[in-house]
Amino acid sequence: xxxxxxxxxxxxxxxxxxxxxxxxxxxxxxxxxxxxxxxxxxxxxxxxxxxxxxxxxxxxxxxxxxxxxxxxxxxxxxxxxxxxxxxxxxxxxxxxxxxxxxxxxxxxxxxxxxxxxxxxxxxxxxxxxxxxxxxxxxxxxxxxxxxxxxxxxxxxxxxxxxxxxxxxxxxxxxxxxxxxxxxxxxxxxxxxxxxxxxxxxxxxxxxxxxxxxxxxxxxxxxxxxxxxxxxxxxxxxxxxxxxxxxxxxxxxxxxxxxxxxxxxxxxxxxxxxxxxxxxxxxxxxxxxxxxxxxxxxxxxxxxxxxxxxxxxxxxxxxxxxxxxxxxxxxxxxxxxxxxxxxxxxxxxxxxxxxxxxxxxxxxxxxxxxxxxxxxxxxxxxxxxxxxxxxxxxxxxxx
Numbered sequence: 001x002x003x004x005x006x007x008x009x010x011x012x013x014x015x016x017x018x019x020x021x022x023x024x025x026x027x028x029x030x031x032x033x034x035x036x037x038x039x040x041x042x043x044x045x046x047x048x049x050x051x052x053x054x055x056x057x058x059x060x061x062x063x064x065x066x067x068x069x070x071x072x073x074x075x076x077x078x079x080x081x082x083x084x085x086x087x088x089x090x091x092x093x094x095x096x097x098x099x100x101x102x103x104x105x106x107x108x109x110x111x112x113x114x115x116x117x118x119x120x121x122x123x124x125x126x127x128x129x130x131x132x133x134x135x136x137x138x139x140x141x142x143x144x145x146x147x148x149x150x151x152x153x154x155x156x157x158x159x160x161x162x163x164x165x166x167x168x169x170x171x172x173x174x175x176x177x178x179x180x181x182x183x184x185x186x187x188x189x190x191x192x193x194x195x196x197x198x199x200x201x202x203x204x205x206x207x208x209x210x211x212x213x214x215x216x217x218x219x220x221x222x223x224x225x226x227x228x229x230x231x232x233x234x235x236x237x238x239x240x241x242x243x244x245x246x247x248x249x250x251x252x253x254x255x256x257x258x259x260x261x262x263x264x265x266x267x268x269x270x271x272x273x274x275x276x277x278x279x280x281x282x283x284x285x286x287x288x289x290x291x292x293x294x295x296x297x298x299x300x301x302x303x304x305x306x307x308x309x310x311x312x313x314x315x316x317x318x319x320x321x322x323x324x325x326x327x328x329x330x331x332x333x334x335x336x337x338x339x340x341x342x343x344x345x346x347x348x349x350x351x352x353x354x355x356x357x358x359x360x361x362x363x364x365x366x367x368x369x370x371x372x373x374x375x376x377x378x379x380x381x382x383x384x385x386x387x388x389x390x391x392x393x394x395x396x397x398x
Contacts, residue, residue: 001103001104002102002103002105002265002266002267003103003265003266003279004098004099004100004102004103004263004264004265004266004279004280005263005264005265005266005269005274005276005278005279005398006095006261006262006263006276006277006278006279006280006364006368006395007041007261007262007263007264007269007274007275007276007277008037008040008041008261008262008274008277009203009259009260009261009277009361009364009365009368009369010033010036010037010040010203010204010205010259010260010261010365011033011203011204011205011257011258011259011260011358011361011362011365011366012029012032012033012204012205012206012207012219012257012258012259013204013206013207013219013220013221013222013223013257014222014223014224014255014256014257014352014353014355014362015119015219015223015255015256015257015353015355016223016224016253016255016256016353017118017119017253017254017255017256018119019119019223019256020209020217020219020223021117021119021207021209021219021256021257022117022119022120022256023209023210024117024207024209024256025061025062025117025120026055026061026062026065026115026116026117026120027062027065027068027069027072028072029115029117029207029256029257029258030053030065030068030069030072030073030113030115030258030260031069031072031073031074032205032207032258033113033115033205033258033259033260034051034069034070034073034075034111034113034260035073035074036205037111037260037261037262038073038075041262041274042273043109043262043272043273043274045073045074045075045076045079046075046076046078046079047108047109047272048070048075048079048109048110048111048262049079049080049107049108049109049110050066050079050080050081050082050098050101050107050110050111051066051067051069051070051075051079051080051081051082051110051111051113052066052081052082052084052094052097052098052101052110052111052112052113053065053066053069053081053082053083053084053094053112053113053114053115053260053357054083054084054085054086054090054091054093054094054113054114054115054357054358054360054361055083055084055085055090055114055115055116055357056085056087056088056090056116056146056356056357057116057118057121057142057143057146057356057357058083058085058357059121059122059124059142061122063083064081064082064083065081065083065115066080066081066082066083066113067080067081067082067083068081069081069113069115070111084097085357086285086385086389086391087146087150087356087385087386087387087389088321088323088354088356088359088360088383088384088385088386089285089360089383089385089389089390089391090114090356090357090359090360091113091114091259091357091358091359091360091361091362091363091364092283092360092361092363092364092381092383092391092393093285093360093391094112094113094114094360094361095112095261095263095280095360095361095364095393096280096283096393097112098110098111098112098263099112099263099280101263102263102264102265105265107265108264108265108268109262109263109264109265109268109272110262110263110264111260111261111262111263112260112261112262112263112361113258113259113260113261113358113361114258114259114260114355114357114358114359114360114361114362115257115258115259115355115357115358116255116256116257116258116355116356116357116358116359117256117355118143118254118255118256118355118356119254119256120256121141121142121143122142123139123140123141123142124139124140124142125137125138125139125140126138126140143254144161146386147161147162147386148160148161150162150290150293150386150387150388151290151387151388156290156291157291159290159291162293162294162323162324162386163240163241163244163246163251163324164241164291165290165291165292165293165294165327165386166246166251166294166323166324166326166327167241167244167245167246167326168291168292168294169292169294169295169326169327169330170244170245170246170324170326170327170330172292172295172330173326173329173330173333173334174333175245175326175329175330175333176245177235177239177245178235179325179326179329180245180246180250180324180325180326180329181231181234181235181247181249181250181325182231183250183322183325183328183329183350184234184249184250184325184350184351185229185230185231185234186340187322187325187344187347187348187349187350187351188225188226188227188229188347188350188351189227189229189347190344190345190346190347190351191222191225191227191346191347191348191351191352192225192226192227192347192351193227193346194346194347195221195222195225196227199346199369199370199373200221200222200346200366202369203365203366203369204220204221206218206219206220207219207220222352222353223353224253224255224351224352224353225347225351225352226351229249233249234247234249234250237249245326246324246326250324250325250326250350251323251324251325251350252321252322252323252324252349252350252353252354253349253350253353253354254353254354254355255353255354255355256355257353257355257358257362258355258358259358259361259362259364259365260361261361261364261365262274263280264276266279275398276398277368277369277372277397277398278368278371278395278396278397278398279395279396279398280393280395280396281308281378281393281394281395281396282304282307282308282393282394283304283391283392283393283394284300284301284303284304284307284391284392284393285300285303285389285390285391285392286299286300286302286303286389286390287299287388287389288388288389288390289388290387290388291388292388293384293385293386293387293388293389294323294324294326294327294330294331294384295327295330295331295334295384295390296383296384296385296388296389296390296391297320297331297334297382297383297384297390297391297392298331298334298335298390299390300382300389300390300391300392301335301380301382301390301392303392304392304393304394308394310378310394312335312337312339312380314377314378315342315378315379315380315394316342316371316374316376316377316378316379316397317342317345317367317370317371317374317376317379317380318337318339318342318343318344318379318380318382319344319348319363319366319367319379319380319381319382320332320343320344320348320382320383321348321349321354321359321360321363321382321383321384322344322348322349322350322351322354323349323354323383323384325350327384328344328348331382331384345370346366346370348363359383360381360383360391363381363383364381364393364395367379367381367395368395368397371395371397372397375397376397377396377397378394378395378396378397379394379395379397380392380393380394380395381393381394381395
């Protein structure tokens with residue numbers, strides 16, 4: 001099969017929940033980064049055969065997100081588009097799906113991306129389709145409902161949400177509150193250092209936000225990073241569940257962002273004048289108990305390394321999405337590996353944020369740029385997935 005090259009991975013800044021990107025609709029957020037990828041590469045957008053976009057909190061306002069993004073970005077109407085959802089792993093799945101299209105010859109150039117505007121996820125009701133004769137109409141918060149209903153209750157019982165799953169994993173692997181807070185602090189410190197040293201400058205596309213009066217606001221940096229955070233501040237936060245260790249300070253944020261890249265057949269790069277930053281080497285997905293979904297990266301990485309013959313010693317970098325600090329530490333215990341010099345070196349979900357559909361592409365973008373800075377060959381990206389899954393992929397630097 002053809003090798004799937006990754007070209008020009010870019011991302012928007014990651015907006016805080018209800019923050020500066022709140023007014024940007026999801027289709028424009030995605031289109032902003034899609035246009036930037038085309039501009040950076042100089043590629044004629046008519047050469048893009050499909051746009052595969054992850055969007056985990058999609059709705060009727062923007063059906064088939066990939067097609068919407070392509071049209072919103074001004075691409076020719078001949079450019080097709082699709083949407084997919086594997087919850088937290090959606091963005092990485094978009095890359096894998098686009099790569100399979102290229103590897104099998106179904107397409108030569110595909111745009112892969114992900115987008116989420118969690119600030120604009122709606123409330124909805126299932127009561128009104130056929131009318132409500134009397135009584136109260138119930139509205140669901142789609143953000144909360146998606147977490148509660150990530151698995152069939154009839155089979156697994158009621159799971160109140162992702163926080164409960166994190167507490168289960170923390171208990172199983174003996175992760176303490178102090179360890180979780182220390183890990184969270186490190187995440188913020190590393191993300192703050194990455195920005196101050198200019199590491200993210202090359203990968204981030206500024207977003208213009210119209211204002212009621214005056215000039216547009218240009219958002220150019222991630223909003224959730226707290227470089228001045230202290231361990232004492234984290235220790236003062238109350239647990240989100242009784243007798244638990246998960247707090248608002250050692251869990252991931254809710255966010256708004258988009259990220260995208262081109263996936264191109266290796267034998268077409270020269271003719272198109274494109275220079276790859278790397279290649280998707282291999283990937284795997286695995287299921288786990290839904291009530292312990294945070295441990296999903298352990299079986300996923302085991303499966304992946306079993307297929308590709310690689311191991312942690314081969315990885316120049318390891319990027320694990322920080323859904324929860326205790327969950328990330330539990331995965332490291334489950335792997336029997338935890339090298340701070342290669343593990344989430346520029347922060348992750350706790351500091352940068354977790355815009356669900358965009359996260360997988362965001363992580364790959366940061367990973368590939370860091371591999372280039374270090375001159376390392378392989379990087380591992382992995383994450384847990386609500387409902388009890390893990391996904392993992394190895395990327396190879398060009």
